[in-house]
Amino acid sequence: MEGKEGRFRRNSRESRLSRRQKLVLAAVAAVVIIVAILGLGLGLGLRNRYGGEDDAEPTLPPAPQPTAVWQPAVNTSWQIILNSKLDIDPNNPAVEPDVEVYDIDMFVHQNTRVIESLHKLGKKVICYFSAGSYEPNRPDSSRFPKEDIGSVLDGWPDEKWINISSPAIRDIMAGRIDIASRMGCDAVDPDNVDGFQNENGLNLTPRDSVDFMTFLADESHKRKMAIGLKNAGDIVKTILPRMQFAVNEECAEFKACKIFSPFVEAGKPVFHIEYPDGAPFDTDEGQKEEYCNAPGAQGFSTILKAMNLNFGAEYCDGRQVRTKVFR
Numbered sequence: 329m330e331g332k333e334g335r336f337r338r339n340s341r342e343s344r345l346s347r348r349q350k351l352v353l354a355a356v357a358a359v360v361i362i363v364a365i366l367g368l369g370l371g372l373g374l375r376n377r378y379g380g381e382d383d384a385e386p387t388l389p390p391a392p393q394p395t396a397v398w399q400p401a402v403n404t405s406w407q408i409i410l411n412s413k414l415d416i417d418p419n420n421p422a423v424e425p426d427v428e429v430y431d432i433d434m435f436v437h438q439n440t441r442v443i444e445s446l447h448k449l450g451k452k453v454i455c456y457f458s459a460g461s462y463e464p465n466r467p468d469s470s471r472f473p474k475e476d477i478g479s480v481l482d483g484w485p486d487e488k489w490i491n492i493s494s495p496a497i498r499d500i501m502a503g504r505i506d507i508a509s510r511m512g513c514d515a516v517d518p519d520n521v522d523g524f525q526n527e528n529g530l531n532l533t534p535r536d537s538v539d540f541m542t543f544l545a546d547e548s549h550k551r552k553m554a555i556g557l558k559n560a561g562d563i564v565k566t567i568l569p570r571m572q573f574a575v576n577e578e579c580a581e582f583k584a585c586k587i588f589s590p591f592v593e594a595g596k597p598v599f600h601i602e603y604p605d606g607a608p609f610d611t612d613e614g615q616k617e618e619y620c621n622a623p624g625a626q627g628f629s630t631i632l633k634a635m636n637l638n639f640g641a642e643y644c645d646g647r648q649v650r651t652k653v654f655r
């Protein structure tokens with residue numbers, strides 16, 4: 329009964345407060361709120377400096393796992409083709425290989441019925457687009473503000489890093505996610521979110537990528553689509569709760585697959601691409617052996633491809649496949 333009495337006592341005291349006492353209390357409350365906001369700002373400011381010698385990852389508050397969003401299982405089989413358009417007859421759909429997931433270039437497949445056909449075949453579709461780079465020949469390329477464009481991507485002379493914190497860029501990327509949603513994609517594969525690990529000309533930090541991935545995840549989940557983390561090993565632990573899978577290139581080549589294994593431990597697949605010499609039809613056997621048995625890569629969905637991510641693929645069991653595409 330003590331608690332109840334206490335509550336009554338406080339209530340009766342409050343009712344006797346004078347107008348002046350109320351003003352004083354209001355002023356005290358205002359000061360407390362301002363101090364709290366300043367403290368939060370300082371905390372964020374400190375976190376923004378992450379990226380120096382301290383290699384502890386920034387932390388995020390826990391996010392509830394979105395419902396109604398596709399959660400692929402560990403070891404899900406897949407094919408990825410980014411350089412061409414799948415050739416599937418919508419009236420008599422068939423596709424090779426008979427894997428569970430296709431990761432395809434979103435813009436290449438706009439206004440086609442490929443996704444519908446893949447769904448008829450019981451496949452899930454991940455739609456790829458670049459979220460962290462400017463490319464000259466996309467339908468929305470003219471919308472990228474000049475001041476948001478940074479250095480050229482190493483090895484991709486037409487592509488440039490962009491300021492992923494800029495509201496204009498985020499608006500463009502929300503638009504891309506909306507296109508994916510209207511196309512019926514089950515998930516998105518936003519590429520080039522690891523600018524901070526590269527010479528980007530915009531001082532991008534890991535915190536920027538965490539914030540950006542959080543934004544992209546929210547936009548995707550709102551539209552009932554899943555999302556994966558592409559590469560960006562330094563933010564795996566932080567962003568994992570918001571992701572449904574990872575897409576990784578060359579962790580075996582760079583002896584870094586362990587960095588991505590938390591996905592598998594969390595019951596989420598790692599769609600893993602390696603580019604051994606001669607892949608996919610004349611793959612160097614030694615490299616294949618090494619990449620398919622890389623430490624930390626147990627449970628990964630490993631695929632051996634040519635760098636241009638074309639129609640061909642080899643799997644670790646030696647199966648070689650050719651997907652029909654438009655030439």
Ligand SMILES: *[C@@H]1O[C@H](CO)[C@@H](O)[C@H](O)[C@H]1NC(C)=O
Nearest residue numbers: 402403404405406427627645
């Ligand atoms: C992973 O999937 C392949 C088929 O894609 C299957 O052969 C293999 O047994 C699976 N491995 C595990 C551990 O489930």
Ligand SMILES: *[C@@H]1O[C@H](CO)[C@@H](O)[C@H](O)[C@H]1NC(C)=O
Nearest residue numbers: 475491493494495529530531
């Ligand atoms: C990137 O955009 C953010 C948000 O608009 C801005 O604060 C920052 O200065 C920009 N960075 C560069 C290098 O322009």
